[in-house]
Amino acid sequence: MAQESVEKVFSNNRRFSIPKYQRDYAWKKKNLDELWEDLEEAKNASSDSMGHFLGTIVVAKEPNSDAYYIIDGQQRSTTIFMLRYALNAKTKDPAWNMNIFRDENKELRLQVSPANQEFFKAVLTQADNNKRDTSLKNRIETDGQKRLYEVFEAIWDYVGKLESTEAKEYLSVLDKMVLMWLEEKDSGRAIRTFQSVNDRGVPLLLLDKLKALLILYSNKYSNDNGTLDNEINERFGEIFKIATKIRKHKLSSSLGDREFAKEVETRVFNYHALGQADIGHYRYGAAESFKKIKELLKSKTKNPQELLEYIDTYSNDLLEFFKAFYRVMQRTETSAEAFKLLYILRINPLFYSSLVRLEMNGVLDDECLRLLAQAEVFFYGCYSTNDSRAYNLYEATDSKNSFRERIIQECKKCAKGDYSSVGDVLRDIARDNYNWGKYFRYLFFAYRCDDMDARAFNDLLSSDDEDDNGDSSKTMQPYDMEHIVPLNVVENEALERYGFDNANEFNAIKDDFGNLLVLESKLNRKIRDGGAQIKKEAYKDSKIPYNRNFANTLESFGKKRIIEENEKFTQWAREFFKDFLC
Numbered sequence: 001m002a003q004e005s006v007e008k009v010f011s012n013n014r015r016f017s018i019p020k021y022q023r024d025y026a027w028k029k030k031n032l033d034e035l036w037e038d039l040e041e042a043k044n045a046s047s048d049s050m051g052h053f054l055g056t057i058v059v060a061k062e063p064n065s066d067a068y069y070i071i072d073g074q075q076r077s078t079t080i081f082m083l084r085y086a087l088n089a090k091t092k093d094p095a096w097n098m099n100i101f102r103d104e105n106k107e108l109r110l111q112v113s114p115a116n117q118e119f120f121k122a123v124l125t126q127a128d129n130n131k132r133d134t135s136l137k138n139r140i141e142t143d144g145q146k147r148l149y150e151v152f153e154a155i156w157d158y159v160g161k162l163e164s165t166e167a168k169e170y171l172s173v174l175d176k177m178v179l180m181w182l183e184e185k186d187s188g189r190a191i192r193t194f195q196s197v198n199d200r201g202v203p204l205l206l207l208d209k210l211k212a213l214l215i216l217y218s219n220k221y222s223n224d225n226g227t228l229d230n231e232i233n234e235r236f237g238e239i240f241k242i243a244t245k246i247r248k249h250k251l252s253s254s255l256g257d258r259e260f261a262k263e264v265e266t267r268v269f270n271y272h273a274l275g276q277a278d279i280g281h282y283r284y285g286a287a288e289s290f291k292k293i294k295e296l297l298k299s300k301t302k303n304p305q306e307l308l309e310y311i312d313t314y315s316n317d318l319l320e321f322f323k324a325f326y327r328v329m330q331r332t333e334t335s336a337e338a339f340k341l342l343y344i345l346r347i348n349p350l351f352y353s354s355l356v357r358l359e360m361n362g363v364l365d366d367e368c369l370r371l372l373a374q375a376e377v378f379f380y381g382c383y384s385t386n387d388s389r390a391y392n393l394y395e396a397t398d399s400k401n402s403f404r405e406r407i408i409q410e411c412k413k414c415a416k417g418d419y420s421s422v423g424d425v426l427r428d429i430a431r432d433n434y435n436w437g438k439y440f441r442y443l444f445f446a447y448r449c450d451d452m453d454a455r456a457f458n459d460l461l462s463s464d465d466e467d468d469n470g471d472s473s474k475t476m477q478p479y480d481m482e483h484i485v486p487l488n489v490v491e492n493e494a495l496e497r498y499g500f501d502n503a504n505e506f507n508a509i510k511d512d513f514g515n516l517l518v519l520e521s522k523l524n525r526k527i528r529d530g531g532a533q534i535k536k537e538a539y540k541d542s543k544i545p546y547n548r549n550f551a552n553t554l555e556s557f558g559k560k561r562i563i564e565e566n567e568k569f570t571q572w573a574r575e576f577f578k579d580f581l582c
Contacts, residue, residue, distance in 0.1 A: 006080060007175035009057065010109070011100040015067040016059075017111040018074045019233065023208065023240045024113065024144035027075045029154040035079060036158055043173045054080070056180040068183075074112075076179075081110045082124065082152050084174060086159040089127035090167035112144070119145045123152045132156060143244055206286055207243075207265045210293070211236040214311050217297050221304040228312060235319040242322045243268065250461065251329045251342060256349050267349075272321040274353040275394040282350055282391035324359040325352075332454070337369040339457040345442040347376045350390040357397035368400060371407050373442060374577060379410075381439035382425055383417035386410075404579075411580050422580045429573045430566035434481055434511035441479065444518045447572050448546040460543055478521035484557055485515055488529040499558035506559075514565030517547055532557075 035054075042052035057073035070077050085101055088094050103109055112120045119139060126133050132153070140146050159167065211232060218228045243264045246252060252261040260267050266286045273280035273289035278296055280289055293314075300307040331338035341347055347355075351372055358364035375393070379386040389410045396406035412422060419425045433440045445452070462477035487510065489495055490503045500506045509515060519527075523538040532554050539551035574581070 002181050003178050004181045005175060006054065006084070006177050006179060009179050009181060010081065010084065011175070015103060015109045015111075016070055016077065017062065017067055018078070018113050019069050019071070019237075022070075022074055022113065022237070023205065024142060024244070025075065025078055025116065025147045026144075027079055027147060027151055029150055031075070032079060032083075032151050032154045035076075035083070038177070039083075039170065039174055042177055043170065052177045054177050054179050056182060058182045058184070060184045071184075073179075078110065078112060078148075079151060080174070082148075083155050083159070084171060085124050086127045086152070086155050087162075087167045087171040087174065089130065090159055090162050090164060091171065092164040092168070094128075112148075115142055116144045116148065120148055123148050126152065126156065127159075130160075132160075205265050206290055207236065207239065207269060210269070210290065213294060213297070214315055217301070217307060218311050221301065222308055228308060231312065232315050235315050239319055239322050240265070242326050246322075246326050246329065249326070249329045251332055254343050254346060255329075268322055268325055269318070271325070271349065271352040271356065272318055274350070274391055275321075275357055280353075280391075282387045320360055321356055324356045328356055328359050328364070331364075331369075333458060334454050335366060335369065336452060336454045336457055337366040337373075339454055340442060340445055341369050341373050343457070343461075344445055345373050345376055345438055347372060348380060348387075348390055350387055351376065351393065353391070354393040354397050354403070357394050358400075358403065361397055361399075363397070363400045363403070365400070368403060371404060373446075374580065375407050375411055377439055377442070378416060378422065378425070378580070379414055381436065382415075382419055384415040386414040389414050408579055422577060426570065426573050426577060426581075430513040430570045432511050433513045433516055434483075440481060440513070440516065441518050443513075443569075443573070444516070446576065447569060449544065452545065456545070479518050480521045480524040482517040482519040482524050482527070483510060483515055484517060484535070484554075485510065485562070486529045486531075486535075497558075499560055509559070509562050509566070512562060512566050513569045514562035517550070518544065519547060520544075 038052060038054065055073065055076050057077055058071045059068040060071055061067075062069055081101075088097050088101065091097070101109060108121065108124070111117055119136070119141075122133070122136055122139070126136075136149055140149060159170075162170065214232050215229050218232060219226070222228050246268065247261050247264045252264070255261075256267055270280070270284070270286040270289050273284070273286075273292075274282065279292045284292070297307065297311070300310055328338070329342075332342055355364070355372060358368050375390070379390055393403070393407060393410070396402045416422075416425055419428075429443075433443075436443075460477065485498050485506070486492075489498060489500075489506060495501070495503065495506055498506075517539070519538070520542060523541055527535055527538045536551045536554050539547045539554065542548055
């Protein structure tokens with residue numbers, strides 16, 4: 001361990017590479033702005049000997065090479081390399097110093113991830129040409145490339161306007177700034193060191209810490225010359241790539257809560273932990289699950305072989321879980337049942353572990369998806385919560401039959417608010433649906449729209465505004481529960497027109513299933529409490545086929561139809577939930 005100047009770190013004929021298992025380049029403009037502030041502060045300091053500290057870099061020698069893997073500090077190192085490259089390009093004779101940026105083969109002395117290397121070269125070429133290349137935006141394929149482009153753009157905002165003497169002065173100051181250099185003889189040991197080092201700038205993800213933890217134990221107790229270390233590295237590299245796909249998928253904004261898309265790695269890690277008897281619990285968050293993994297690893301050190309087998313099995317299972325989670329998301333594009341489950345009903349995340357395990361075990365199909373939806377209705381739709389039952393379903397995911405038997409059994413036994421049985425729930429299932437929220441929406445689509453396929457359901461999605469990363473997602477556009485017979489029918493003295501004798505008669509069934517539709521919010525706002533003709537035109541504009549067909553029968557709608565529809569829906573519900581009846 002030693003303090004070294006930036007110049008010594010990067011100008012000593014060293015070559016660097018970012019291991020492919022590392023997460024992508026993640027710094028943003030604000031991180032570059034902070035680095036530039038440090039540079040300005042050092043430039044204005046009264047003494048060049050202040051040794052302004054920039055952070056830590058943890059490295060390990062590549063096998064059979066004079067190059068170094070950057071185990072920790074890739075964000076800082078990559079940014080410093082770009083900043084030095086840009087400053088050098090603005091000096092009077094940039095070619096004179098080019099050997100500190102390129103080797104004898106004219107390759108850059110810093111190799112970022114293989115997926116980004118060619119783009120990285122193109123970004124730096126802007127400095128060589130002394131002008132921006134906005135066409136690079138059209139070449140961006142990864143999050144890392146997007147960040148590289150944006151950070152270099154911010155660098156050029158500072159550097160592009162400098163005269164050659166100013167650029168040389170800034171470069172000289174930057175070269176005198178200090179990095180803490182920690183070098184280990186192999187990646188495993190370097191990652192163990194990395195565990196105890198704080199990485200300034202972008203906080204470490206929980207999965208970064210988990211990877212380091214697993215390699216720490218693997219490296220300490222294994223004598224396989226790093227074979228398991230490399231397996232763990234490869235697996236986490238794949239996990240990070242899949243996490244990016246999950247975050248970018250249009251379903252991500254409809255999963256979990258509002259923070260899911262920002263915390264994909266942490267959330268999916270915890271959903272996986274929920275299916276691990278020795279780690280997860282329905283009351284645990286990700287931090288507590290991580291703590292349990294640390295305790296479990298420590299407890300297995302008395303038997304190194306068992307410890308290593310566990311690490312191997314666990315890391316591989318985590319990778320397969322991420323893969324299966326993404327496949328489940330993709331099902332919404334081809335399966336109407338998956339769409340209704342995840343977009344419309346938006347089941348409790350405590351079901352995710354069993355949902356993904358079913359996929360991993362090759363038994364997830366439309367029947368299983370429907371069973372999970374039915375369980376959501378009984379576990380949470382009857383004004384009760386059954387978290388432990390939802391969580392424990394993962395125990396029966398080895399086969400469809402065992403899962404089916406378990407979920408039916410749990411639904412029969414679960415708390416159901418004021419109801420004592422499934423039969424009692426179904427007896428009143430058509431009553432007061434307005435307060436059922438998403439459960440009404442799901443049952444409406446299951447009952448009224450059984451002929452809609454996945455493509456038709458996906459047409460119901462709408463694009464959200466772009467997020468902070470410039471990504472756009474799709475989610476269910478806002479839908480309201482629309483009263484077919486308007487709520488102002490009493491004050492408008494129109495009860496007789498709809499077949500009601502008095503206000504009490506109307507109030508008794510106004511919120512029942514038979515008097516409700518699911519309608520796009522924008523259409524519902526146009527209707528307000530309008531009459532039949534206004535409603536008819538709005539229903540015809542709906543993307544929901546049932547609404548368009550129903551519009552043609554609106555003139556004859558009233559009390560009689562509401563009662564008839566309630567009865568039909570109740571009969572359908574008894575058939576839909578027949579396996580759950582005692």
